Amino acid sequence: MFETYWDPVWLTLKLATTTTLLLLLIGTPIAWWLARTRHWLRQPVAAVVALPLVLPPTVLGFYLLLVMGPEGWVGQFTQSLGIGLLPFTFEGLVVASVIYSLPFTVQPLQNAFESVGDRFLEVAATLRAAPWDRFLFVAVPLARNGFLTAAVLTFAHTIGEFGVILMIGGNIPGETKVLSVAIYDHVESLEYTEAHWLSAGMVVFSFVVLVTLYALNGKARSGALK
Amino acid sequence: MSEKKSISARFRCAFPGFGLDVDLTLPGTGITALFGHSGCGKTTVLRCMAGLHRAEGAMTVLDEHWQSADTFLPVHKRPLAYVFQETHLFPHLTVRKNLEFGYRRIPATDRQIGFDEAVNWLGLGGHLDRMPAGLSGGERQRVAIARALLTSPRLLLMDEPMSALDKASKHDILPYLERLRDALAIPIVYVSHSTAEVARLADHLVVMEDGKVLASGPTRETLARMDNPFRLEDDAGVLVEGTIRELDQRWHLARFEFDGGSLWLRRDNGMKIGDRVRIQLLSRDISLALEENPDQSIQNLVPATIDRIEPDVTPGVSIVRLLAGPTPVMSRLTTRAVDQLALEPGQQVWMQIKSVALAD
Numbered sequence: 001m002f003e004t005y006w007d008p009v010w011l012t013l014k015l016a017t018t019t020t021l022l023l024l025l026i027g028t029p030i031a032w033w034l035a036r037t038r039h040w041l042r043q044p045v046a047a048v049v050a051l052p053l054v055l056p057p058t059v060l061g062f063y064l065l066l067v068m069g070p071e072g073w074v075g076q077f078t079q080s081l082g083i084g085l086l087p088f089t090f091e092g093l094v095v096a097s098v099i100y101s102l103p104f105t106v107q108p109l110q111n112a113f114e115s116v117g118d119r120f121l122e123v124a125a126t127l128r129a130a131p132w133d134r135f136l137f138v139a140v141p142l143a144r145n146g147f148l149t150a151a152v153l154t155f156a157h158t159i160g161e162f163g164v165i166l167m168i169g170g171n172i173p174g175e176t177k178v179l180s181v182a183i184y185d186h187v188e189s190l191e192y193t194e195a196h197w198l199s200a201g202m203v204v205f206s207f208v209v210l211v212t213l214y215a216l217n218g219k220a221r222s223g224a225l226k
Numbered sequence: 227m228s229e230k231k232s233i234s235a236r237f238r239c240a241f242p243g244f245g246l247d248v249d250l251t252l253p254g255t256g257i258t259a260l261f262g263h264s265g266c267g268k269t270t271v272l273r274c275m276a277g278l279h280r281a282e283g284a285m286t287v288l289d290e291h292w293q294s295a296d297t298f299l300p301v302h303k304r305p306l307a308y309v310f311q312e313t314h315l316f317p318h319l320t321v322r323k324n325l326e327f328g329y330r331r332i333p334a335t336d337r338q339i340g341f342d343e344a345v346n347w348l349g350l351g352g353h354l355d356r357m358p359a360g361l362s363g364g365e366r367q368r369v370a371i372a373r374a375l376l377t378s379p380r381l382l383l384m385d386e387p388m389s390a391l392d393k394a395s396k397h398d399i400l401p402y403l404e405r406l407r408d409a410l411a412i413p414i415v416y417v418s419h420s421t422a423e424v425a426r427l428a429d430h431l432v433v434m435e436d437g438k439v440l441a442s443g444p445t446r447e448t449l450a451r452m453d454n455p456f457r458l459e460d461d462a463g464v465l466v467e468g469t470i471r472e473l474d475q476r477w478h479l480a481r482f483e484f485d486g487g488s489l490w491l492r493r494d495n496g497m498k499i500g501d502r503v504r505i506q507l508l509s510r511d512i513s514l515a516l517e518e519n520p521d522q523s524i525q526n527l528v529p530a531t532i533d534r535i536e537p538d539v540t541p542g543v544s545i546v547r548l549l550a551g552p553t554p555v556m557s558r559l560t561t562r563a564v565d566q567l568a569l570e571p572g573q574q575v576w577m578q579i580k581s582v583a584l585a586d
Contacts (some may be wrong), residue, residue, distance in 0.1 A: 119314050122278050125301035126308035127328030127377055133302075141318045 005197060007174050008182035015090070015178060016158040019097040023105040023154050024147070026098065031109035032135070050107075052100050061167025064096050068168070086168075093169045093176055097158050104153040112146020113139060152213040156206060231255070231288060233381065233413060237274040239281035246270050246281065246437040252430060254288050257407050257414045259428035259445070261421075267437040268417045272383050275415065276308050277301040287381050288413075305336075307374030309384040313366040315358035321369050322354040328377035338378040347409075348372040348402055364395030368402060375406075382406075382414045388423060403427060425449070425465045425506045426584075450547075450554040463508035464555055470501045482582070486551025487528040491582040503584055509545065509556040511580040516567060518576050526579035530555060532571050535564060548577065 034046055052060060068074045068086040075085050086092035116139055124134040140147070162180040169176030171185065179198060186195035231254035238247045246267045252258045260268040273279040277292065278301055285293040287306075292299045307328070315324050329341060345351055348368040358366060367387055374382060387403075388396050407414065407427065418424050424431060424445065431448040433440040441448050450464045468484030473493060480493045482505060491505065518527055530548040538545050544564045546557045555577065569575070 119310065119312075120316065122301070123308070123310060123314045123316075124327070125278070126276060126306065127373065128302050128331040129327075130302050133331070138316065142316075144318075 005194075008177055008179045008198070009201070011090075011174065011177065012159055012179040015093055015097060016155045018094050019101055019158045020105075020151055020154045022094065022098050023101060024151065027102065027105035027109055027150065030102075031106045032113055032139070034106065034110045035113035050103050053103050057100065057161070057163025058167055060100060061096065061164040064092075064099070064164070065168050068092060068095070088168070088170050088172060088176060090175055093165060093178070096164045096168050097161060100161060100164050101154045101157045104157045105150045108149040108153060109143065109146050112143035112149075116142045148213060148216060152210065156210065159202070159206065233288065233415075234284070234286045235271070235275055236285075237271065237281040237283035239270075239274070239279070239283075244437060246274075248434070248437070248439050250432060250439060250442060252413065252415065252432070252442075254413050255411060256429035257416050257427050258430040258432060259424040260415060260417045260432050260434060261424050261428075262419065262434035262440075264419060266434040268419075268434050269385055270437075271434070272308075272385050272415060272417050275381070276306055276383055277304055278308075290380070305377070305380040307377050307379035307382050309367075309370050309374050309382070309387045311386045312390055313358075313370035315361075315366055315369055315373070317358055319358075320354065321350065321356050321358065321361070324358065324369060325350070325354075325373050325376055328373060332377055336378055337376075339375050341376065344372040344375050347375075347405070362395065363391045364398035367391060367395070367399055371402065371406070375410075380412060382410075382412055384414060384416045386417050386419070389419075400426065421449075421463065422506065425463075426504055450556065463506050463511075464553075465504050465506055466553055466555075467502065467504050470497055470499055470503060473497065473499060484550075484553060486530075486549070486553040489526045489528065489579065489582050491584065494584060505582055505584055507555055507579065507582065509558040511582075512555065512557040513578045513580070514546065514548075514557055514559065514563075514567065514569065515576045515578055519578075522578070524578045524580055526577075526582060528577045528579065530575060530577050532569055532573045532575060534571055535569060537561070548575070550577065 030045070030049065034042060034049075065087055066072050068078070070076075070079070070085060078084065078086055083091075086095055120138050120142060121134050124138045129137065160180065161178070162184070165176065165178055165181055166184075169178075169181070171177050171181055177185075179202060183195050183198050183202075186192070186198070233252040233254060234250065235252070236249040239245070244265075244267070248267075248271055250271075260271055262268050270279060270281075274281045274283065275285060277299060280298065283293065284295070285291075290305075291297060292304050315321075316327065319327065325341065325344070329337070345354070348371060350365075350368060350372055353361065353365060353369070358369065361369065367390075371384075371387070388399055391399065404427065407429075416423075416427065418428075428445045430443070431445040432442045433448065446465050446467070466484045468482050468488075470480050471483045471488065472481035474480065474490075478493045479490045480497050482489045482491050482503065489505070497503075513524075515527075518529075520527065528550050530550040532546060533549050533554070534547040536545050536547070537543070538558065542561050544559055544561045546559060546564065546569060548555045548557060557577065
């Protein structure tokens with residue numbers, strides 16, 4: 001009984017945390033590049049990053065399934081590495097979530113880097129800071145709120161994911177059966193009590209997480225003005 | 227100026243609707259002002275010198291090549307400091323951390339200016355643990371200057387460091403800048419569009435217009451050279467350096483003596499007998515009389531000899547260049563007045579000086 005509740009919750013938190021951490025690593029350089037470049041590829045890259053915002057999750061899931069499947073190039077690559085196939089595994093969910101939530105990381109970061117502007121970086125350069133030094137000790141701290149926003153949105157969005165997961169993860173308890181899928185399952189089987197517990201828990205949890213992080217964000221904002 | 231101890235900068239670049247083409251040789255000490263109206267390219271020259279803007283050209287500072295045909299030292303490798311118009315103190319760092327930012331990034335052996343020294347110099351002792359947002363405009367600019375100096379630069383670039391300040395803050399900063407000029411052996415290139423600032427601070431003056439250099443030379447001579455088409459119109463004037471000789475309690479005046487005469491000016495609170503000061507005489511404030519006429523409101527009458535008379539850029543206006551002793555002065559008169567008084571070179575006249583102001 002306890003497992004039916006706890007497993008999906010644990011899996012969901014694990015997926016959201018892993019995705020958020022990975023996306024901060026992957027999204028930061030993309031956002032930095034988009035914020036600073038004048039390259040002609042800027043618009044196309046920005047459009048690709050934003051695609052998951054407009055595509056139905058099923059479309060994304062469908063193509064991921066193909067690409068990561070036994071005939072797809074990613075699938076052939078993972079097989080040749082001896083990892084096997086990604087669909088219907090937790091790792092597959094992570095890959096899908098990273099792609100699906102990419103805009104929720106990149107866009108707030110890009111906005112934050114853009115609002116930092118050139119001048120502080122120029123000042124840092126005249127104070128002998130090399131490019132990496134400027135990024136780590138000037139751009140990142142000044143874009144702090146962008147990082148918080150990106151983390152909150154990515155985390156929340158990953159928790160709310162459903163369509164993509166169903167497409168490529170299926171419904172394997174303890175492996176790919178996350179909260180949203182578990183709730184769907186309970187409703188399908190008319191187990192409304194279980195569905196209620198999970199759903200209400202999710203509402204409360206999401207609310208608490210968002211309030212906490214927004215409060216932190218607000219504090220950081222006013223702190224910068226002190 | 228020996229070739230070795232100077233700065234040479236040659237830049238050429240094009241922007242939509244604007245081109246920059248300058249070739250400058252500047253003294254290796256003291257303050258050089260880059261002067262001109264907004265949009266003349268003076269800030270661009272400064273950015274090119276710093277390497278913040280990549281223009282075609284060359285830049286050599288006291289024997290070090292920062293830029294040439296095949297080298298371009300990136301900004302963070304140039305031993306320079308740059309004080310921006312808007313101070314841009316890092317808002318996430320305390321004053322102390324701001325000051326340490328550049329200081330900690332240079333090798334300890336290269337530190338010519340000590341941390342405490344810079345803090346004392348700019349009067350920042352009480353502010354070290356404050357955040358920049360809580361500082362006044364003048365305080366912020368002092369922090370920015372100290373932060374720049376703490377990199378022990380070989381060249382200090384300042385882009386209108388006072389233009390964002392109110393009058394009180396300007397008065398707050400000026401003495402610090404003068405002290406820097408006198409105490410530091412490093413050359414300072416100072417961008418300004420204020421004649422008063424240039425007059426008070428600069429040793430060498432570069433006048434720019436439309437991306438080109440109109441004139442470059444020692445400040446006093448350059449300001450007095452009337453054949454340079456200054457386009458300053460009402461602001462044209464000369465600088466006169468001299469000494470305070472007398473303080474008058476009753477009328478709140480001070481007597482300023484220069485090589486060629488003496489003038490009364492309004493007393494400043496901090497003024498002491500023996501102070502060396504610079505005053506600015508605007509050519510529109512000087513009228514001429516053929517005889518000494520004390521029965522009038524103008525108190526400052528100084529004899530002078532007419533050197534040259536030339537038309538101004540404004541039609542109907544002439545510029546009369548005079549010599550009071552060896553000191554050149556300019557007077558701006560209508561051409562009709564020049565004709566009616568039958569003024570001509572070599573003639574002795576009395577200058578009636580309507581207002582005299584300390585150059586600040």
